[in-house]
Amino acid sequence: MKTSGQTGSSETITSDEMRALEQAAIASGRVTGLELMERAGRGVVEAIFEEWPSLAEGERRAVVLCGPGNNGGDGFVVARLLSEAGWVVAVFMFGNSETLPPDARSNFERWVTVGDVADIELASQVDYAACDLVVDALFGIGLTRPITTPVLRDLFKTISLAEKPARVAVDVPSGVDSDSGLPPEGGSALRADLMVTFHAYKPCHLQDAGAGLARAPAALARHVVVKDIGL
Template sequence: MTELLTAAQMRAIEQAAIASGEVTGLELMERAGRGVVEAIFEEWPELKAGSHRAVVLCGPGNNGGDGFVVARLLKEWGWEVEVFLYGEPAKLPPDARVNYERWRGMGEVTSLSFPRVTEADVERFNEAAYGLSGTSLVVDAIFGVGLTRSIEGLSPLFGYNDIEVGVGDRLTPARHVAIDIPSGMFADEPEPPDYLSWFLADLTVTFHRMKPAHLHSYTTASCGNVVVKDIGLGPWDHIAEVVK
């Protein structure tokens, strides 16, 4: 079987694992979040020592749920963590909502305008991520491998949109981490129309297998170092063979 998985194949494997009753979606989300934190410390061992600061940008789906897990785990590690949500809490998928509530028991969530961010949102995010000294990490947990539409309404947060200091500008020493795939990128296609609005990652942490975009010549620079974390889906690998 190929080492690469399309978004549909990955989704089918996850669904088969959950349907088997041997693992829950919530358990997979926890494993994913732990895998991201593990990869961060493997990539930058110096971040394991002392107290650091992270800004986690969560989206409206399960990728956002992974982000809430990462936020909680970093907080438990002793970090200062600020969380932004691009979406509506009441409309989060069930597992993501559980992890939203778990995080809310530890810290605040700053809501961004949805579906189109405002100038005030951009200013608030930039101040949190880049205007405060000591920000070590910016985590992109907005959209995962299932994205198939433009993110024009969100891209001012990290695109080339005349932001004085933003992720897209790469003018900050903060490390940039994408969960699963940099937001704005399509997992199965090399170059969506708004490619200048991709989140630019130093480290991308994906799960089980790489996706086509991770290795495409157009996208590798935006992914940074790609690390694959095992979240226990091996027994259902065969499902990918029957999914186009």
């Protein structure tokens, strides 16, 4: 797996340590949760264009998959920024927008002034051969339970087998434990080409993917980038 520190730290921290850093920064008044989410979304878009410069040219199409937590909030920021850059963006959400955390809810509301949000079940109907990019902002770090929901398992398989779109995971591919680098036993994971994480690598980013591949073929991405979000 290829790693690039970019503007972030070269240290490695666990998901719990990352959340503690974010909470401490917010509690100190140095930054708000909304600012961190905006920086994360911008970091993802920067990393996409750094990895695939050709995607900055012409009319492009993206699918953004947003989850029920702050990772989903990052996804709404990415969707808005891509739309502002002239992309045609389709957003699908797993979960209920009414129960989103406050910062994620704010970015959901910003996005719906720009475009629609469809139920995740409809994402399986997308012609991925006509898409340039899929952004996985479903779960991110801290997931410890296996993903067994049939609609997600089927969607993961569909996207993982699609040849054309570049697949980008926000933090880690959904379904992968960011500390162990493995999907919890019996769970599915979504294949990625690029992982964009924040502040520092998580343990899975620096592991030999061999152990994980035995249980979830191609679950981890071939390339990971760390983006600084000012922590």
